[in-house]
Amino acid sequence: MASVASSSPSSGLIDQALADRLAEIVGAKRVLFRRSELLTYTADALPSYNKAPALAVFPGSRDEVVSVVRELATRGVPFVPRGAGTGLSGGALADGVVLIGLNRLTRILSVDAENGMAVVEPGVVNVALSRAVAAHGLHYAPDPSSQAACTIGGNVAENAGGPHCLKYGVTTNHILALTVLLPSGEIVKLGNQSGEVDGYDLVGAFVGSEGCFGIALDITVRLSRNPEAIRTLLADFMSLDAAAQAVSAIVATGIVPAALEMIDQATIRAVEASIYAAGYPTDAAAALLIEVDGAIAGLEADVATIEQLCRTHGARTVRIARDEVERVRLWQGRKKAFGAMGRISSHLVVQDAVVPRTKLPAVLAEMHRIGKERRVNICNVFHAGDGNLHPNITYNAADADETHRVHEAMQEIMSVCVKAGGTITGEHGVGLDKVGYMDMIFSPDSLATMCALRQVFDPDRRSNPGKVVPMHSCREWHMSPTARPTTT
Amino acid sequence: MSRVAHVADSAPDDDMTVAAVDSVAAVRDAVLDASHARRTLRIAGRGAWLDAGRPVQASETLSVRELSGITEYVPGDLTLTAFAGTTLGEIRAATAPHGQWLALDPFGDDDGTLGATVSTGSAGPLVTSFGRPRDLVLGVEFVTGAGVVARGGGRVVKNVAGFDLTRLLTGSWGTLGVITEVTVRLHARPEADQSIAISLDERPTAAAERTRQLLRRLPFAPYVCEVANDALARHLAVGTGLTVLVRLGGNRESVLAQRAAFNELGDVRDIDQNVWPALRGCEPAGANVVRLSRLPSEIGLTWSDAQSIVETISSGTAFMHATPSRGVVRCILPRGNAVSRTHLAEALGAPTTVTRVGERLENALWSFVTRPSPSDELAARVRATFDPHAILNPGLLGAVS
Numbered sequence: 001m002a003s004v005a006s007s008s009p010s011s012g013l014i015d016q017a018l019a020d021r022l023a024e025i026v027g028a029k030r031v032l033f034r035r036s037e038l039l040t041y042t043a044d045a046l047p048s049y050n051k052a053p054a055l056a057v058f059p060g061s062r063d064e065v066v067s068v069v070r071e072l073a074t075r076g077v078p079f080v081p082r083g084a085g086t087g088l089s090g091g092a093l094a095d096g097v098v099l100i101g102l103n104r105l106t107r108i109l110s111v112d113a114e115n116g117m118a119v120v121e122p123g124v125v126n127v128a129l130s131r132a133v134a135a136h137g138l139h140y141a142p143d144p145s146s147q148a149a150c151t152i153g154g155n156v157a158e159n160a161g162g163p164h165c166l167k168y169g170v171t172t173n174h175i176l177a178l179t180v181l182l183p184s185g186e187i188v189k190l191g192n193q194s195g196e197v198d199g200y201d202l203v204g205a206f207v208g209s210e211g212c213f214g215i216a217l218d219i220t221v222r223l224s225r226n227p228e229a230i231r232t233l234l235a236d237f238m239s240l241d242a243a244a245q246a247v248s249a250i251v252a253t254g255i256v257p258a259a260l261e262m263i264d265q266a267t268i269r270a271v272e273a274s275i276y277a278a279g280y281p282t283d284a285a286a287a288l289l290i291e292v293d294g295a296i297a298g299l300e301a302d303v304a305t306i307e308q309l310c311r312t313h314g315a316r317t318v319r320i321a322r323d324e325v326e327r328v329r330l331w332q333g334r335k336k337a338f339g340a341m342g343r344i345s346s347h348l349v350v351q352d353a354v355v356p357r358t359k360l361p362a363v364l365a366e367m368h369r370i371g372k373e374r375r376v377n378i379c380n381v382f383h384a385g386d387g388n389l390h391p392n393i394t395y396n397a398a399d400a401d402e403t404h405r406v407h408e409a410m411q412e413i414m415s416v417c418v419k420a421g422g423t424i425t426g427e428h429g430v431g432l433d434k435v436g437y438m439d440m441i442f443s444p445d446s447l448a449t450m451c452a453l454r455q456v457f458d459p460d461r462r463s464n465p466g467k468v469v470p471m472h473s474c475r476e477w478h479m480s481p482t483a484r485p486t487t488t
Numbered sequence: 489m490s491r492v493a494h495v496a497d498s499a500p501d502d503d504m505t506v507a508a509v510d511s512v513a514a515v516r517d518a519v520l521d522a523s524h525a526r527r528t529l530r531i532a533g534r535g536a537w538l539d540a541g542r543p544v545q546a547s548e549t550l551s552v553r554e555l556s557g558i559t560e561y562v563p564g565d566l567t568l569t570a571f572a573g574t575t576l577g578e579i580r581a582a583t584a585p586h587g588q589w590l591a592l593d594p595f596g597d598d599d600g601t602l603g604a605t606v607s608t609g610s611a612g613p614l615v616t617s618f619g620r621p622r623d624l625v626l627g628v629e630f631v632t633g634a635g636v637v638a639r640g641g642g643r644v645v646k647n648v649a650g651f652d653l654t655r656l657l658t659g660s661w662g663t664l665g666v667i668t669e670v671t672v673r674l675h676a677r678p679e680a681d682q683s684i685a686i687s688l689d690e691r692p693t694a695a696a697e698r699t700r701q702l703l704r705r706l707p708f709a710p711y712v713c714e715v716a717n718d719a720l721a722r723h724l725a726v727g728t729g730l731t732v733l734v735r736l737g738g739n740r741e742s743v744l745a746q747r748a749a750f751n752e753l754g755d756v757r758d759i760d761q762n763v764w765p766a767l768r769g770c771e772p773a774g775a776n777v778v779r780l781s782r783l784p785s786e787i788g789l790t791w792s793d794a795q796s797i798v799e800t801i802s803s804g805t806a807f808m809h810a811t812p813s814r815g816v817v818r819c820i821l822p823r824g825n826a827v828s829r830t831h832l833a834e835a836l837g838a839p840t841t842v843t844r845v846g847e848r849l850e851n852a853l854w855s856f857v858t859r860p861s862p863s864d865e866l867a868a869r870v871r872a873t874f875d876p877h878a879i880l881n882p883g884l885l886g887a888v889s
Contacts (some may be wrong), residue, residue, distance in 0.1 A: 114704075115786045115815075160649045170646065171621055172655065196781040196813055197659070198845045200867050201609075204622055204655025208648050228707035248564050254587070255739075268772040294706035305739075340540025353646040358564040386645045387565075426646040434649070442639065442650060449638035449874075450651040456869045467630060468650065488810035 001226070013077045014054040014098060017457050024058045025067045032056040041099055046089045047347060047397075049432060053080070053094035058101040058450075062121070062217050065105070069215065070185035072098060078462040079183075081211045083123065083154025086146040088350050089431025091158065091210050091467055102153050102215065108132050109218060109486070117176060117193060122153025122216050129221070138223040141168035144427070145335055150363045157161045159208030161427030164332070166385040167293075168224060170427065172207040177220035180206060183463040189265040205453065207220055211464035213286040213457035220433035227293035228260070231303045232321040234330050235310040236284035240264060240368075243286040244360040245312035250290070251357065253309070255302050259383030261289040261292065261334055264364075267381040278333025284316065288384065289334050337381045338392065345377070345394030351410060352419070355422035357387040366416045367391055374409040376402070388426035389417065390439050430468045438470055447473035505547075506532075510554035512629065512637060512668045519666060519879075520635035522723035527735065528879045531603030533573055537608050539774075541661055542858070543851045544883050555668060558582055560643065567626060567643055569671040572603025578787075589778050591618035593661070595768050595777075595847075603667045609659025610769055611734070613712040616813050617652055622658045631708035632656055633875025643671045647794045664874040678737035683761050684747055685721075686732040686754040692717065692795070693788035695730050699753060700787050700812035708742065711735040713813060714767070717798075720807035720820075724766050726759050732858055733763060769805055776832065777822040777847040778857065784815035793842050794819050800831035802814045809845045 019033040032038055033055050042050045059065045072079050080094035082101050092099075103123035107131065112118065113136035120129060126147040143162035144150055150160070156178070161170045168174075177191035191203035237243040243262055250257065263271070268287060269279045271332040282289050290309065292302050307318045321327035333340075341348050355363050356393050364380065371378040382390040391413055395406045414424055414437050424437040425429070438447060451474040454461065461474070499827035509515045522529050530546035532538055532586065534553050556573035563586040570579060579590050594600060594610030604610075606628065611620040627641030630653075640653025657664055690694040696715050703713060712735035716724065721731035732753060736746045750756050771777060778797065782790045791810055794817040798806040807820040821832065829850065836844065836856035846857040861867075868886060871878070 049671070089670060096583060112783075115783045161648075165646070168646075169619075169623065170654070173619065187864050190866075192843070194781045196779070196814075196816065196843055196845060198843075199861055199863070200664070201622055201655045201659050201868055202863055202866060203868070204658070205652055205870075207651050207655075210650075225707075252564065252587075252676055253567065254678045256675075295742065295745065297708075297745030298739045300743050312609045334537060341611060354642075354646050356565040356567065356644055358562055383646070388646050421641045422644050422648045423649045425649050426644070427648055429648055430650065438650065441642065445636050445639040446640070446653075447650070449632065449636060449653065450640075452873050453651050453653065453656065453870070456866065456873050456876075 010402070012096060013075055018075065018077065019055055022055070022068060026057055026059050026064050026410070030058040030060065034355065041082070041085070041094070044085045044089050044090060045270075046074045046088045046350070046433060048091055051089045051093040051095035054096050056099040056101060058104055060104045062105065065100070065102070065215060065217065066185065066187070068100060069181055069183065071249070073183060073185045076462070078465045080464050081153075081157070083151035083157070084125070084146075084149045086150040087154065087158060087431060088094060088352065088428040089425070089433045091429050091431030091464070093432055095466070097465065098353045101150060106320040111136070113138060115193075116225070118138065118223055119218055119220050120152050122151060122156070122220060124152045126150050126155060126172045128153060133223055134378065137226050139225040139226055140221060141165075141174055142171045142365065145338070149192065152221065153216055156207050156219055157209065157211045158427070158429040161383070161388070163261055163383060166260055167256045172204060174222045175203055175207050176222055177204055177217060178206055179217045180215070181217050183458040187217070191220070207456070208429075209457070210431060210468050212332065212454050212468055214463055227258070228457045229296045229299050230291060230293040231299060232327045233281070233290045233303065233306060233310075234287055234319045235290065235315040236281045236287040236317055237315055238285050240286045240364045242314035244364065244384070246288060246310050246315065247360065248357060249309045249313055250306055251385060253305060254303060255292065256464055257290050257306070257385060259289065259291040260383070262380070262382055262384035263287045263289065263334060263337065265379040266379040270340045270344055270379060271337055274336070274343055276332050276336035276340050278329050280333055281317070289330060294464035306467045312367055315369050334381065337423065341379055341392055341394050345396060347395050347397040349393050349395075349406060350352050351389070351391045351393070351413060352425050352428040353389050353391075353414060353417040353422055354426035355387045355389065358472055359420040360384065360387060360423070363389070363416055363420050367413060370409050370412050370416070374405045374412070376406050376409045376475045378409065383426075386426070387422070395449065432467055435466075435468065435470050445475060458483055506549040506551055508551045508554045510556070512631070513751065515550070515552065515555065515631045515666050515668055516635050516637055517635065518734050519631050522548075522879050523633065523635055523877055525682070526877055526879065528882050531607070531666050531687065531881055533604035534575065534599055536596045536600040537604050537610070538847050542854045543576065544845070544881050546882060550666065552666065552668065559669065561708050563588060566646065566674045566676065567671060568674055569643055569669060570602055571669050572601060572667045574602050575599055576602065576605065583674055587677045588836045589677055590624070590672055591675050592621060592624060593764065594766055595771065597765065597769050602670050602672070606658050606670050607660065607662050607667050613714050613764065614809065616713055616811060617709050617711045618675065622655050625654055625658050625670060626673055628654050628657045628667050628670040629669040630667045632665045632806065633877060638665070641671065645673055646675075646842040654699050661884045663871060663885050664880070679739045680743040681735070681737045681746065681761070682743050682765060683728045683733070683735045684750060684756050684760050685734070685759045685781045686750060686756055687727045688730045688732060688754055692730050693791045696787040696791045696810050696812055699732055701782055702750075702753055703813050708738070708746055709813070710746060711737045712764070713811070715810040715812060719772065719805060720809055723770055723807065726763055733759070733767070767809070771820050771848070772822050774823045776823065776849050776853065777846045778819045778821075778836065778846055779816060780819070781814070781816045781843045781845070782841065784813060787812050787815050787817070790815060790842055793840060797821075799834065800835045801828050829853070
């Protein structure tokens, strides 16, 4: 049995003896140690990186997770926790270290419909939770596009968003408490069911820590009531600018749409040419998919206001879904946009950045320029209501020149977004892919402070090593400023 | 250029030096000086929260009240960035002309600062619909106890870049760092904003539970829904007896329908919007304020726990109000004599399943409400990392000495 070769300094610690010991805990079938078996785990949903774990282990219960992590702690072996591997930042890649798959921990431990909460294991699939509580008229609000596959544990690690987060908030707004297994093997309880905390918001610190702070063994989530009614509109525009202006006008009224998505012409055409055709007008420069929900009383008034604002800002047509079938069809085009783009080209990079909403027209124009200058095909389909852009570039990775131009375009797009006052990721996380951009938005002292926080949870930096904060920022933490300017 | 002014007239304690700093560099220098000399600092804004939380023993006060002003406000982005010493009133004055507001109404008044509101994680009745400060804060800049200037988050409404220093600092009561600047999410004001009251004549525990059940069934969430006891209702001049106070927002049609839905509880009458600032400011000077919480479905039980605490003082003058949607009951107890203090201490120390959080308490009472938490050790490690010499607000959080 040959192990996977790795350049990682920890690879010497990951040997047959460790594989045998972990097999005693989880069963031989649940430990992968051959190169061929590990191939499945060399990438997440971002295809740009391929990093093979030295070993993968799939515990089937909470006790097994604890035993595995304690065994790794004893031996000083680094590891990467992984949910469903749908992440878009390379965050779940385990380069020559141990990968711990948590997708077998799929139990919903309790549902308290009366108080609108549930306790789940980390491997519960996002949409499975909403299905399980549907009979109570409840759902779990954060809805990443990958919700049919991604896990709540992964959502907690990434502080995942989704189209409906505009109104309902992102993952961190829906997590009440966590039982966390620290990389040392120690178990701590953070937060409580009432959400009333007297002390530091350690739940807030843990959510979005991208697997660097440990593993959530159970997660107490807030459930949201299903709305009494939903109305979905599609408005199409002859310019991106007009569509962006309509977005600002809608938000300024005080109406908070459940979702406010923009789809550009390139994306519309990709969708309409695919099996996911939703009836979007292919000659439009952009379309807005707008959803409002809540009590029936007053909802039609909001729909009328939105329709009027779209027309005032130059919408050519405003279509209001007449029934659930039409509503689902309108959403299908949006939700399957990435899949539709995948048809056009062999490779696709899905990017994620946020800009202040008022900067959308200028930033979209810049992206158009970048695409033209670099001769790359940039499509945009994104959460316009909160300025969360998802520029996507289709390309052929076999073409070295094109791949190079795509990388340059991506970097330039990031610079444009940061210069506009934005950030490098709104919901996909930093992971491996964006570590290099962190210096663009945070000072060395801020990064060192983040690193210091990580060391509280994981002093040896063994959990998801090398992610989120650039290594050079994690200098020995003396808790002293890098420089003290002279003052008068 | 930084300046450190010594302000003698606003010292909370007569013998305490107050340094008022007006720049981030000055905050950093003051913290560094204190750190080198191992002097402890009481961090303050305009002093509204200095009697809140556990007692602090510090050699001097570092006030950020002079570090004030809005640094960025683009109404179309519905975000605002301001220095920590900016008051909530200044933010209201800047945002109101654009039909916007910062939906935070901590107890006290709008003379409180943004920095203190975020630092203490203070939320008022609007929590029902808009959440706590952690849900509205987008980014913070702060100076750690070692004098390191760091930032978490950013200025946009959605952001997952880096570890969440923003939420860690929010509600950390100045014990991890001195917050110098904050970016918050604003909301657009609704077309209609109306307040109503309903008097209930049943037992308070049943009334609180019936209100919660109605809220659970309604297809909308009111901005505010509080249940006030008789003493508080009289003080606010909104009626007598147990009174439900509701604030409704949305378009006109929606608010009309919301108002009609509350008829199920009892006769609905319109009340003045001034009830909300009056509720925020209802605490008499020196009052003991305790917040009790359990799951929302146990609101009746929590109300009776609160009632038994209130009865140790003088039930006729103490205020109580519940937030049924969150399962919280607040007790506001005018300061009593030594005998009533002993009774209050007994009530606060009684074994119970309720979570008790002291907001404002006489020094002698703190030990009765402070309980160990399973994350205390981890919290202590966070504290030691951010404030290695424990110079920031010593005693305010952490294990009771």
